[in-house]
Each structure stands twice: as C-alpha cells, then as structure tokens.
Amino acid sequence: MKYNPVTEEILAELREIVGEKNVLTDEEKIEAYSHDETPAEQYAHMPEVVLTPNTAEEIAAVMKLANRELIPVTPSGARSGLSGGAIPEHGGIVVSVENMDEVIEIDYDNLMMVLEPGVVMNSVNEMLEESGLFFAGYPMSVETCYLGGNIAENAGGGKAVKYGVTGRYIMGLELVTPTGDIVQLGGKRVKDVTGYDIKQLIVGSEGTLGIVTKATIKLMPKPTQRVGLLALFKDEETAISTVPKIMTEGGIIPTSIEFMDKLSVKTSCDYLNEHLPYQDAGAMLLIEVDGIKEDVVNSDSEIIGELCLDNDAIEVYVADNHTTRERIWSVRRNIAEAFKVVSPHQSLEDIVVPTANIPKLMPYLDQISKKYDIQIPCYGHAGDGNLHATLVKNPDHSMEEWYKIEEEALVELYEATRDLGGTLSGEHGIGSKRKKYMEMMMSPAELNLMRGIKKAFDPNNIMNPGKIFDMVD
Ligand SMILES: Cc1cc2nc3c(=O)[nH]c(=O)nc-3n(C[C@H](O)[C@H](O)[C@H](O)COP(=O)(O)OP(=O)(O)OC[C@H]3O[C@@H](n4cnc5c(N)ncnc54)[C@H](O)[C@@H]3O)c2cc1C
Secondary structure, eight states, rough: OOOOOOOOOHHHHHHHHHGGGGGGGGGHHHHHGGGOSSSSSSGOOOEEEEEEOOOOOHHHHHHHHHHTTTTEEEESSSSSSSSTTOOOOOOOOEEEOOOOOOOEEEETTEEEEETTOBBBBBHHHHHHHHHHHHHHOOOOTTTTBBHHHHHTTTTTOOOOOOOOOOGEEEEEEEEEOOOOOEEEESSOOOOOOOSSSSHHHTTTTTTSSSSSEEEEEEEEOOOOOOEEEEEEEHHHHHHHHHHHHHHHTTOOOOOOEEEEEEEHHHHHHHHHTTEEEEEESSSEEEEEEESSSSHHHHHHHHHHHHHHHHTOEEEEEEEOSSHHHHHHHHHHEEEEHHHHOOOOOOOOOOOOGGGGGHHHHHHHHHHHHHHTTOOOOEEETTTTTTTTTTOOOOSSSOHHHHHHHHHHHHHHHHHHHHHHTSSBBBBSTTTTTTTGEEEEEEEEHHHHHHHHHHHHOOTTBSSSSSSOOOOOO
C-alpha cells in the first residue's frame, strides 16, 4: 500500500481541526512517539506529525481527512507496549490520547466508571481508595499505562487467575472508526445480546479497528486483606503440578500464582542483593490470596501452604504484612531489570501454553539455551500459563551473531510452544514484533477472517497499518 506524505497543506488542516498547540512536528518532541518499551531498536519509526486532540469529534475529523488523503494514523497511549503496537510503522499521523484524561463519572449505583482513554491506570484505583471499590483488570505497568492502551492490548496482570484480564471489565466503549464515525458500543447493561459484540472485538485489536475515546468499566469490591506465600520446589514439574490442586483439593482461587525458574530468581536476587532462603531451589511459586475477611484469607493461605508441603514443596514462607509481601514481590517484579544488566539486548517473550504443559516447555528452553549459548530465564503467570521466556544476548556474541540467533531461536521457541497447544502472546500482543510468526499459529482461513474484519472497519487500511498481520491486495 502506498501512503501519501503529510504536506504543509495537510498540516494546516490538522491545525484547524485540533488547534495549533496540539500539532507537534518538532523532531525532538516527536521522537518519543517513534518507539515503545519493546527492547529492540529495529522496530522504531518516526511519525511525520503527532496530534494531541481533546475530543472524539476532533479525532473523527482527523480520520476523515486521513481517509481522503490516504495517510496512515497510529493511536498512541503511554507507549509502555511491548510489541511495537503504538509505533507508526508507515510514518504519517500519530494520534496520542494523552490530553483525554478525564474521569467523566463514578456511578456507585451501577458499580461502574466512565473515563477517557488517557487516564493512567494507577490513578483509577487511587481515586477509588475510599469507596471500597477497585478496578481489577490492570497490568503490572499500572503506574504508567493508559486505559486506552490496556483496552487495545486486552492487558492482563498478576491477578488474572482470580480477576481475569481487562476485557472482563469493559462494559461500554465510544469508538472513532477508521472512516471517521463515532459509535457507542455496549453501555452500562450487564447483559446484552443485541447483535454482534463489537465492543469485545475492539478489546485486544491493538488500535487497528478504531480509536477508543471513552470507556465504561466495571468496578469490584476492593479486597482489604492479603497474604503472600513463597513456595520453593525442587523442580518446575513439582511446582506446576501443585497449581491445579490449590483449586481442586483446596477449593480456593488465589489472586495470583506467579512462577519463577531458578535462573530468574537467582539473577533477580543478585541484582537486588536479596538473600531469599533456598535461592537454589529449582522453581518457585509466589501465591497470593486476597479477600475482605481476615480469618478467611488466613485460613485460605494456610490451606494452600499445607497443600504445597503435601506436594513436596521444600519450604513455604508466609508474607502476611506489607514489608515481607513487598520483599518477595520485588524479586518477581525486578527479573526483567536484572537481566538488562546481563545484556540490554533481549527478546522478552509472552508465550502462553495450557497451564499443565508449563513443565513440558522447560526442556525445550534448556535445549535452545544450550544450542545458541544464551540465557533464557522463564517466569510469569503460572495460574494462566502465560510465560515471559526471555532470550538474553550473550555479551560474548557480536550484534550480528545475536540478530541471527534471535531469529532462529525464536522460531524454535514458538514451534515448541505451538506443539504444546500454546500460542505467541498472552498479554503483550502481536504488534510489529510478532507479526511474521502469525502464520505459524493460525490457518489461512482464520487469518483471512481477520483480514475481512479489518477491511470492513478500515477499507483504506490507514488505521495502524502493518500491525498484527499484513493485508493482501
Ligand atoms: C515494566 C512493564 C510491565 C508490563 N506489564 C504488563 C503486564 O503485566 N500485563 C500486560 O498485559 N502488559 C504489560 N506491559 C505492557 C504494556 O504496559 C501494556 O500492553 C499496556 O496495556 C499498554 O498501554 P499503553 O497505554 O502504554 O499503550 P501503548 O503502548 O501506547 O499502545 C498499545 C497499543 O494500544 C493502541 N492504543 C493506545 N491507545 C489507544 C486508544 N485510545 N484506542 C485504540 N488503540 C489504542 C496502540 O495503537 C497500540 O497498538 C508491561 C510493560 C512494561 C514496560
């Protein structure tokens, strides 16, 4: 597809639509919009212009102009994405929703909230602090990411076992379509089977089907009690086989069940100068339970602790206050940072396999790691099979060697994942980074269905083109 450049005439029209100060062309200012948090420079691409509109109407007018002139438009949130979704792969216009950060309504009667897409996730729960409510569908990047980005990625976090991911809490959306219409999808109705559920199609569509300009989210009663358990096991198999028993034998759905392999724990502990006992255990589960009643949460955590020990855990440590909970969680949270010290060049993956197959994946990781002489730490959400296996460049390899290794090792990792019933991404999305692997996972018929949907929304292929899959002429 050949797109047209943003000319001086078009810039003048854009200034008319969104106002002079919301049109950024200064190279130093717009550089920040050329990349997200994907750790590799090859995905970066400069926009020609960045717009920071204030209303859905302005965005709709921009989309009409972009359609008329065949200019690509890329929606941008906080750019904390890990698959290059907000990067303007074909240049053109970036529409950043950073100015659209109003909380429109907190509806206590319906337990819902209506917000603009530029609201930072953390501020939602801060705002709800006194109300006894909270928004449960946030990812671990809660301090930076925006609601719009979370919806577009269907972000999930450490609490997905119990609370699910962002999509579960999206009740209504206002969307500017790629052709410049403003549509209202869903609303405050808990039940609604009136036609196709387009709202849920937008969730996770990575900004390729429209720009979210408003969202109605569902709120939940806020848990006030929390206990963390750190369970050490001799190997991954023993650790993972314990996970379903917590639910079947214990009858408890924990808030989170995080998994860390030996390499991840050791590197993170070294980085933090942390001395967790049994650093040399083969695998660790970090389990958290939450609720309203202290005695229930305590008894749930005791049951889980006993279950772990009955299933050959070497030791189980209980963290029932903020300080100790923070100590063990910080080991999990700092794994990625710790490996940046080993090498800043990494491929942070987001594969997902059926939970019970996690141990079966480990020998493959070992094999790939030995074959290419690289480290592949593996950690993630054991409760839902979503693992951040990360290929880390060996500092002894040249960049040229690393690019070749990354290319080949990724294919082997994805093949192993697919053969275990898994797929490319559980939460970070496809974006530009994983697009070329889509055919490994999906049949031509499935990809063609997706292309048909894209064409119905975006006949000129101007909305975040080049993401998830390429269109065929
Ligand atoms: C340290 C760290 C931890 C992370 N932890 C998690 C985690 O636990 N779980 C998880 O799922 N992700 C995680 N991420 C990834 C990232 O934070 C999420 O994908 C997040 O949802 C992206 O939000 P954002 O506002 O930064 O969006 P961006 O990166 O700006 O954009 C992401 C995608 O959304 C589209 N988009 C943005 N706004 C809109 C809009 N208004 N309408 C339509 N499309 C839009 C963009 O075009 C792009 O395709 C983490 C990232 C980092 C750096």
